Amino acid sequence: MKNEILNKIKEYETIIIHRHIRPDGDCIGSQKALKEALILNFPNKKVYAVGDEIPDYLKEYGAIDEVDEHLYINALVIVLDTASKSRICNNNYEKAKFLIKIDHHDDSEDYANINYVDHESPACASILVRLFKEWNFKLNKEIATCLYLSITTDTGRFRYRGVNEEVLTNAGYLLNYGVDTDMLYTRLYIKKIEALKLQGYVFQHFKKTKNGVAYIYFTKELMDKFNVTKEDAANLVNCLDSIEGCLIWVAFIDQANSTQNIPSEIRVRLRSRFVAINEIATHYHGGGHLMAAGATIYSKKEMQKLLKELDNLLKKYKEDNPCVF
Ligand SMILES: [Mn+2]
Known part of the structure; x- marks a missing residue:
């Protein structure tokens, strides 16, 4: 399935990434990381991130693009971290030529053409790291920071039971790109x-x-x-x-x-x-x-x-x- 996803990415010129309503750290960071990783590895593709307003504490790690409806007709849409159709932010995903879902929720439904769901993964971003490694993607500090943010927020700062060897290995792999953890946690913990x-x-x-x-x-x-x-x-x-x-x-x-x-x-x-x-x-x-x-x-x-x-x-x-x- 991982190769099938990569082949679809290679096939499409326009890729639009959706996330869930009421965005959290995992979907925001995963979305921006995937967008930037696709642009870095396929500079000729048009890649967009779609969704509602990003909460202040996540602004640094998120992206929102205006995407005209007509672009969907020939586009690949990838929905991240979203268990059910009703939670997908922005219904334009329905107009996509091909739909891929990447998720980790326990109550996930198959609504896409390819549904890559791993219930064992405590964060959607950890699945992305797995895919990026498998696909030999180049990454950079910005991408790694977004993924690290996603993993640490969805695991309750690496605390919940779902944390496993793969997640900690992936987090360590991301740190090698120079993630500034002190800044990242300051942004998460600072309070008004x-x-x-x-x-x-x-x-x-x-x-x-x-x-x-x-x-x-x-x-x-x-x-x-x-x-x-x-x-x-x-x-x-x-x-x-x-x-x-x-x-x-x-x-x-x-x-x-x-x-x-x-x-x-x-x-x-x-x-x-x-x-x-x-x-x-x-x-x-x-x-x-x-x-x-x-x-x-x-x-x-x-x-x-x-x-x-x-x-x-x-x-x-x-x-x-x-x-x-
Ligand atoms: Mn998640």
Whole structure:
């Protein structure tokens, strides 16, 4: 399959790379790395990166190009890090002459002409490094930095269980290109004062269900009061990640721009340790990884229902596994 992908890349003059909605480090870095690697190794090809606005903390590692619809007719489209069709950012991918998907999600669907999915890889970017090595691609510091960023963000800084020999070997391989890790981590960890103050609020005010699902609801009013964006608030989900007994934690983020009391859409970010929560996410227009998933709900009532489901899941898990943190 790796050769089939390379042959398609060689065959097409125009290559357009898509990623998922609500971009994270893995899809942003992978997309730019693939774009730059294709340009470096095939200077005559036209290569584009498509997607919505890039969050501030990832701006340095991302690319967005305006691509006219008519270019798709003779183009190869490669979709990165995107499990399902509904999560592909920008529907123009449907117009592609040929579609390739490269992904690593547990709930990945085959929607392309070639589907290269490796569930064992903890980051899409690590699959790209594998391919680049196999194809003897030239790389450079910029490409290596984007790939390193992707791998470190999707593995929780090389912490999650999915980390394996290949990932660490690939990360080491990238460092040889001169990745400035100090700068990279500074960009990841630096915080706006407003977000830090909201984090203090979260520590004071998060709630907990009977069996230990920790959660916080970022209403529009709250985000306005602390003067943070929805993205800033969403990024605070992991500040609930180390509470004893709380093996599942959730952030709810109002998406409505209106000032009405009834939110039209609430984004849900679900995280856990040891307990798989992605199945429940699929009940609420979502999905993702076993212990990091997203969903969307449309009312407070649905919020209570989701919390109840998670609470039951955690209750069961604790009964089966009495020795948990
Ligand atoms: Mn990923």
